[in-house]
Amino acid sequence: MNHSQAQANDPSARFNAHLFERMRGMHREWLKNAQEIRQLELDYGAKLMSARTAPEAASFCNEWMAKRMAIVVHDQEMFANSWVWLLADMSEQPLAACSKPPD
DSSP: OOHHHHHHHOHHHHHHHHHHHHHHHHHHHHHHHHHHHHHHHHHHHHHHHHOOSHHHHHHHHHHHHHHHHHHHHHHHHHHHHHHHHHHHHHHHSOOGGGSOOOO
16 A cells, blocks of 8 residues: 555545645635735725715715625635534544543
């Protein structure tokens, strides 16, 4: 059995690979949200600069903050859910310290 086959059969290695994939997914989502916020900042920054009146500028600011807060809320929900899933994954794995000692 070669090294990669041994890793594939090792529950610890499978768990670590699963954990790594979950964390990669989390990072992809965070990156997507960061890019979305950046684009929002660019779009609404330009709108704000082009506002002709104070009420128009205030309206742009309200839209901007509402959209930004929606992204932040989504980001926080994703963060909380991801960590709950990570903890659930970890709790499904037997701990080495809790394993039955050899007879």
